[in-house]
Amino acid sequence: MKTTPLSRPQTWYVLFVILLALGGLLRLLDITDPPLDFHPSRQLRNSLVAREIYYSVLPSATEEQKTLAASFANSVGKYEPPVIESIVGYTYLVTGETIVAARVWETFFWLAAGIALFDLMRRAVSPWAALLGLAYYLVLPFSVEASRSFQPDPLMTSAFVIGIYFLYRWSEDHSPLLAGDALGGTLTWKWAILAGVFLGFATFVKIVIAFFVGAAAIALVLFTLGKDFWKSKQVWVMAALMVVPALLFYVLLNQGRSTEYFFSWTVALIKLITSTEFYNQWLVFVGRLFGLTVLFVSMAGAFIAPPRMRWLLVSLWVGYLLYGLTLPFQMYTHSYYHIQLIPIVALGLAMVLHPLTESVAGISGVGRVGFVAVVVAVIGYHAYVARSVLVAESFRHEPAYWSEVGEIVPTDGKVIALTHDYGYRLMMYGWRKVSLWPLVTGLSEVRNPDKNSAEKFDELTAGMDYFLVTAFGQFDKQPDLKKILNEYPILAEGDGYVLYDIRK
Numbered sequence: 001m002k003t004t005p006l007s008r009p010q011t012w013y014v015l016f017v018i019l020l021a022l023g024g025l026l027r028l029l030d031i032t033d034p035p036l037d038f039h040p041s042r043q044l045r046n047s048l049v050a051r052e053i054y055y056s057v058l059p060s061a062t063e064e065q066k067t068l069a070a071s072f073a074n075s076v077g078k079y080e081p082p083v084i085e086s087i088v089g090y091t092y093l094v095t096g097e098t099i100v101a102a103r104v105w106e107t108f109f110w111l112a113a114g115i116a117l118f119d120l121m122r123r124a125v126s127p128w129a130a131l132l133g134l135a136y137y138l139v140l141p142f143s144v145e146a147s148r149s150f151q152p153d154p155l156m157t158s159a160f161v162i163g164i165y166f167l168y169r170w171s172e173d174h175s176p177l178l179a180g181d182a183l184g185g186t187l188t189w190k191w192a193i194l195a196g197v198f199l200g201f202a203t204f205v206k207i208v209i210a211f212f213v214g215a216a217a218i219a220l221v222l223f224t225l226g227k228d229f230w231k232s233k234q235v236w237v238m239a240a241l242m243v244v245p246a247l248l249f250y251v252l253l254n255q256g257r258s259t260e261y262f263f264s265w266t267v268a269l270i271k272l273i274t275s276t277e278f279y280n281q282w283l284v285f286v287g288r289l290f291g292l293t294v295l296f297v298s299m300a301g302a303f304i305a306p307p308r309m310r311w312l313l314v315s316l317w318v319g320y321l322l323y324g325l326t327l328p329f330q331m332y333t334h335s336y337y338h339i340q341l342i343p344i345v346a347l348g349l350a351m352v353l354h355p356l357t358e359s360v361a362g363i364s365g366v367g368r369v370g371f372v373a374v375v376v377a378v379i380g381y382h383a384y385v386a387r388s389v390l391v392a393e394s395f396r397h398e399p400a401y402w403s404e405v406g407e408i409v410p411t412d413g414k415v416i417a418l419t420h421d422y423g424y425r426l427m428m429y430g431w432r433k434v435s436l437w438p439l440v441t442g443l444s445e446v447r448n449p450d451k452n453s454a455e456k457f458d459e460l461t462a463g464m465d466y467f468l469v470t471a472f473g474q475f476d477k478q479p480d481l482k483k484i485l486n487e488y489p490i491l492a493e494g495d496g497y498v499l500y501d502i503r504k
Helices: 009-027 040-057 063-075 083-093 100-123 126-138 142-146 154-170 187-205 207-231 234-251 254-269 270-274 278-288 292-304 307-326 341-361 366-391 397-409 420-430 442-447 452-458 472-475 481-487
Strands: 415-418 466-470 492-493 497-501
Touching: 009 100, 009 126, 009 366, 040 063, 040 100, 040 497, 063 481, 083 100, 083 154, 100 126, 100 142, 100 154, 126 142, 126 366, 142 154, 142 366, 154 234, 154 341, 187 234, 207 234, 207 307, 207 415, 234 254, 234 278, 234 466, 234 492, 254 270, 254 481, 270 278, 270 341, 278 292, 278 341, 278 492, 292 307, 292 341, 307 341, 307 415, 341 366, 366 492, 397 492, 397 497, 442 472, 452 481
Parallel strands: 415 466
Antiparallel strands: 466 497, 492 497
């Protein structure tokens, strides 16, 4: 590798810091806007759990507040341990209850993983190729949106990236040139324990990362130790650290929820993978998030990478495929289920860009200046798009609106509602919980294509006194329900809501 002004450490180090600063700045734009910009139901779910944790330790909280907060938190699906919610909930003791706390923490985790990702790429390619891969990881609009959202996925992915970095370091230090015949050396033990801790923590935060963790661990262990891997104590320690925490929570302590999730999202929907339309929808969906050309170029990068990195990247893509076949519905409906693909795509891109950056390093004058100008323009454009997405719409009016809705919901009877985000907005900002009328969604159409909830109106509203409608888009999709409710008197009506009295 040639030594040029562009490849000197002081040059790329400054640009590395600038990229991290840009990535952090983008994620902290519009930081006080309510968490309704990206998969609001998932972010509100975490917000309600964090609130319950906060009020449970807040000295000034009243018993009524504690009871309501606990009631709201208990009504949401709890499939993962409340790791990020606990971090944010306790941070509220310092900051007060604000989404700022969650966004700052998620941004911090993502940037920390970015540092590990950069050093991982730099071990296989030039610093300049690694910088371009890091730029993709930090500036991609989908990355900016998803990585600052208040849910387990950004923390899960960040821990996964750091764990993969330590696993790679472990594999490197088993090289005969570095470790000789001492497989149990102090240095390799350090990397083994760190890899096990971070990968185990990632799997504990959210179990779906296990496909990637397992694939990467198997690939690098086999690449490093071959068929004699089972003789290494480090391998068994790593395996225990990776598996035991998740095993304890998801299989032993939360078995009911884990089983429910498996049967609801995998067994019930596995039929989707038999259709060619599923694969088409999957490709179209990830193409909108990453760009299909970029995605395929990154895949190609896995095959031209140095051997150790090649084994890692190929295994990660295999893990992604198995993951997608296990959770087929989410693959074309839930963008945040692809967040762990961001660092993988960045790694593959760095492999492809390495020969190009080496070629540019060998030229001077207009060619180099032109190349740098194009790179800056591309990064600047994506940063501008990411910024525009975040500031395009304000949700600051939502808390006041839902507070108003909460005030008109009667307390003298039971309420069923056709409302937004499983009633989470009403719980979060209106401090009221209601029973839910079924929605017409893509999921409901896949599971029960011929279902008409209005036919069971009397059954579904048995014991209910009032019917609240705030989701008028859903209301229009259920004309039979609208026809039934038009026969009941309207108790209250305002901008964006109507409350029917359905007492017989």
